[in-house]
Amino acid sequence: MQAIAKDSILSRCKIIAEPWDCGGLYLVGSFPNWDRWAEWNGKYRDDIRKFIKGDCGMKGALATRVSGSADLYKVNKRKPCHSVNFVIAHDGFTLYDLVSYNNKHNDANGEGGNDGSNDNFSWNCGVEGETTDTNVNGLRSRQMKNLHLALMISQGTPMMLMGDEYAHTRYGNNNSYGHDNSINNFQWRQLDAKRGNHFRFFSEIIKFRKARHTFKQEYFIGKSDVTWHEDNWGNDESKFLAFTLHEKNGGDIYIAFNAHDFHVKVPIPSPPKRRSWFRVVDTNLESPDDVVLGGVPGIKDTYNIAPFSSILLEAKQ
Structure with a gap:
């Protein structure tokens, strides 16, 4: 880690760690960073999910996370930008599935449903999976907007998953890496269908963030x-x-x-x-x-x- 951080060529690059590994170590906030490595902030992901879905006792955690996670990164010369904030990543639920499924649905993976995380901090808004209930679908839409807004007003570096801008679904599969089909493939027609509502909201909030220095402080607020x-x-x-x-x-x-x-x-x-x-x-x-x-x-x-x-x-x- 030190060699990468101090390398003469790589010193001009952005270097980002996913600070957990196959050995079971969870190093969010304590990755050997040499004041250079940014980190995927897994605690941000979990705390934002818990608050937005209505878990108790999460208000202080929300305040800490949207402020840049100083409890994790205000060490040595680290800055808010070293926190890569995300709600959704390449593995786990998509944003739509996060508000549509309480449980993983991984039977298609051929491992008897034993693969994938069981700790998703998700909420199906009242119905598991697809539904025609307008109230449930309206709530899901609001929750996706709430999560996106929280991400975009937070101090740090925001990261989104491609497809969340049109509410891509994997139908509850939270470990879909092995599928070369519509579960993982980008659905351009769905994007076109959502341009006037869901996609528009996501796009406009990104524009708002980019146009204001308030959300991009160099030092902890x-x-x-x-x-x-x-x-x-x-x-x-x-x-x-x-x-x-x-x-x-x-x-x-x-x-x-x-x-x-x-x-x-x-x-x-x-x-x-x-x-x-x-x-x-x-x-x-x-x-x-x-x-x-x-x-x-x-x-x-x-x-x-x-x-x-x-x-x-x-x-x-």
């Missing part, structure tokens, strides 16, 4: 960079978190995640001077209102955030 609108950290039953990221130019960004199964009416903090809040994201709204990059004015002193949904407001002149 401190007290002056964020305000946590929270006085209930010790309540494990609380599944709501709101915070404001501060920009030096006054372009603050307010973000809230509601993982409860009921509405949460919250007070909205006052915007910076000579600015007003504009709604950029509400995952409970239908496309194209779910994300409007220019923002929608008229935000009042309170906002009623729907169950299993999230919002993003931006302070603008």
